[in-house]
Amino acid sequence: MTTTQKSLVVLGAGTAGTMVANKLRHRLSKSDWKITVVDKNDIHDYQPGYLFIPFGMNTPDQIRKSKHAFIHDGIELVLADIDRVDAEAKSVSLTDGRTLTYDYLVIASGTSPRPDQTPGMLGDEWHKSVGEFYTYEGSVALRDALDAFTGGRLVVHITELPFKCPVAPLEFTFLADDYLKGRGLRDRTEIVFVTPLDGAFTKPVASKELGHLLKERGVTVETDFMVENIDQERKVLISYDEREVAYDQLVTIPLNMGADFVARSGLGDDLNYVPVDKHTSQSTQYPEIFALGDASNIPTSKAGSVAHFSVEVFVENFLELVAGKPMTHSFDGHANCFVESGQGKALLLDFNYDTEPLTGTFPIAKIGPMTLLKESRANHVGKLAFRHVYWNVLLPGRPIGLPAQMSMTGKIPADATV
Known part of the structure; x- marks a missing residue:
């Protein structure tokens, strides 16, 4: 009697998707399991490196490599855009017309900055006097903008939570303070940290310590600021309560959202994140679907460490699940x-x-x-x-x-x- 080969499809070849595919390829029989990973291109960026590019601490080639180089033998890497998931039919439609069927699906499509969601953020000054470092292109453009900066008001701004690597805006602020001192521009620059939170960070204990460091470095903190729009001509941020923060150079963290195909598939919340059990990463709608890394709605930081630790737990649970056993491992939100x-x-x-x-x-x-x-x-x-x-x-x-x-x-x- 022949056994039908089962199929695991992983959507996304970022940190979580690559890790889970590689780990399971070692643990699942190649004769019994086909593993397919889908991503839109062959570029894998070490995203924490984006932070360092504006300050010349990383070169672009140090953070950008080929996805193929990290996908193990025995895993099929499909380069294509995803149109939608049909959870009832257990299939994934690609925009090039191909369809992939699955027994189990892992959504690891991450989260992305969406400057289009804030009025006035995109415009003639995007990636110029309105900068960001959450994309490769943005971090390189911001490096050039900082090179040309000669002083004035540098504003670091968070649009809304959640967003990936929630400490990165604080890191940028500290590094900017250091960078400007090194160039002899700190005395000519006012640094302002603008956040929708009531303090420097989400966790009260950490917020107190990080807030102290901001104060120590002479950084002004503007809290409870919910941006309504950006006026690029006047160079001001405008909040819903009509407060204004002026800038000469703005470094913004746009609203982050999950992948659009998640919304088209009816699998996401208002921000396109997949609702899952926070301990098992299993979809609350479909037991054969899991979401890992930044693609899920678990209530902890969208960070590489969370992807790493949750993948470790998922792999052990998945092996139990496909063996017909209860999942006994529980992710604790470790970051x-x-x-x-x-x-x-x-x-x-x-x-x-x-x-x-x-x-x-x-x-x-x-x-x-x-x-x-x-x-x-x-x-x-x-x-x-x-x-x-x-x-x-x-x-x-x-x-x-x-x-x-x-x-x-x-x-x-x-x-x-x-």
Whole structure:
């Protein structure tokens, strides 16, 4: 008797999609399982590197490689745009007319900046006096804009949450302070951080520490600012409550949204993110569909570390599921984020759904070598080194040595007395 080969289709060859395909290719029989990954092009960017390009700390070639180079043998990579998913028929329609059928589907199509969603953001000054660093093209254009900047009002602006790498706007602000000092322009520049939040960050403990660092560097913080439109001619941000923030150079983080095909398929929420069980990444609508990385609506940071840790949990659950067993592993929302703070230092945040960022050492108690919620050179070196880890360990699906679940090892409880 012959066994019909089952099909796993992964939509998206970014961090989560590449990792899950590679890990499962090692764990699933090639005779029993066909794995197909779909993405629109063969370009894979190391997205954390976008932050460094405007300051000349990364060159474009260091962050851009071919997707084919990281997809293991035995996985089919299809380069095409996705039209829609028919969840009832278990099929994916591509815009070139092809149709892929699946037994299980992983949506790992990420999230993207959508400047078109904010009136006035796109215009003649887009990628000029209105810049962004959340795309490859934007980060290169912003490098050129900063090279030409001679002082004035530099405004770093967050449109709305959620967006990928939520610490990146703060990192940009700290690095801009450092960069302008190095060019002798800091005394001639006012830096303003504009956010829809009531503080510097979402987590209160981290927000307090990061807010202190902004104040220390002389950065003005404009909170509770919900942008209604941008007037490029007058060079002002205008909020719904009619406040105005003027700028000479604006660095904005546009509204982020999931892929349009998610909306066309009826699988997403208002921002095109797929509603899933936050512990298993399984769709709340269809048990054979999962969403990983930035494509899902789980209530934690849209960050590479979350993609990594949630994929680890998903792989073990998926193997149980296809073996006819209950899924016994649970993702806890673990996020691990370096925060560049300038002057060759960085902070490190480690938290999950239930636990705020705490102080202490990471990953080894009392030894570190990294410090939590405290600036250090080791954290900065760790962030820079991670690019090598990403290309050579994370994407290929090799073990990285960190547990998927958040550990309290080395952490100092918030109520501890000194």
